[in-house]
């Protein structure tokens with residue numbers, strides 16, 4: 001049996017939506033862009049959505065719209081996808097890492113204040129693996145120290161914290177639409193915000209710095225080509241129409257894993273948080289302390305040999321070669337992140353993963369352990 005790590009869930013609805021755009025002359029900057037934006041904003045419960053070419057581009061434009069740059073420090077987590085820290089380096093701002101909580105894998109809010117200096121201007125918190133960060137505490141800290149708060153909600157579309165949707169915390173949030181995310185546009189991303197200024201600047205900067213209604217060769221500020229085509233937007237609209245069904249399918253897959261793995265003493269399973277609703281992005285289990293990184297890597301190897309797609313989400317950002325070179329980070333700097341990342345296993349996770357496939361994965365994992 002061959003089971004991939006992840007995969008998109010594309011139906012006739014999506015295929016028809018894309019074909020329909022191809023029959024019009026509006027392949028980019030057409031009507032599907034504002035339609036997708038309106039629907040995303042409604043879904044996240046925010047005033048504005050600005051669709052861009054990736055989640056990374058969304059983060060970059062949030063950082064630029066807030067004017068973060070040289071000499072600024074921004075607090076964030078080393079246990080994330082690289083983009084949540086790279087977006088600062090693009091603007092020469094310094095990511096200042098704070099270690100994670102050992103159970104939620106989200107930034108440890110009790111360790112933030114000791115890292116705040118007179119250069120700190122913002123916090124980027126990530127809803128890791130679709131589990132909401134501690135937004136109450138983050139909001140309090142940001143307010144007390146007069147910091148911007150940015151939500152990297154690229155993994156948490158549809159998640160909720162105290163009945164409020166992911167993406168709506170802080171000055172701005174963002175979603176990503178690569179094919180392994182909850183919904184996909186192939187490539188794509190979006191900034192979600194209630195802030196008129198951030199929305200206006202992000203719209204201009206994704207389109208080469210043009211202001212609204214300005215001529216094609218009229219550039220008000222430094223911009224980029226971070227546009228998303230109407231073909232991608234149509235795909236996104238169709239996926240978003242199915243979001244409830246998609247999230248329910250993912251929840252069902254996760255609950256099957258939870259049930260079938262619950263008696264395995266060598267594994268720590270994903271946690272639930274009271275007052276939060278997780279939106280399942282990946283299904284990640286954690287080996288207990290008696291396993292080393294080498295043991296974990298050999299387990300990944302054996303799973304792959306059995307045809308099972310798997311991964312070591314995440315490899316710590318501070319230990320990536322160019323972060324070591326730029327900032328001098330070393331092993332031991334963020335022990336909880338390192339301990340966690342040495343022992344995690346992301347198992348195959350996608351909407352249409354069948355019970356039979358899950359049984360095969362669980363029995364292979366049991367045999368290997």
Ligand SMILES: *Cc1c(COP(=O)(O)O)cnc(C)c1O
Nearest residue numbers: 054055056081083154155176178
């Ligand atoms: C997926 C993801 C992004 C953005 O990814 P793109 O590939 O640029 O769309 C950003 N942050 C996190 C935490 C992510 O998981």
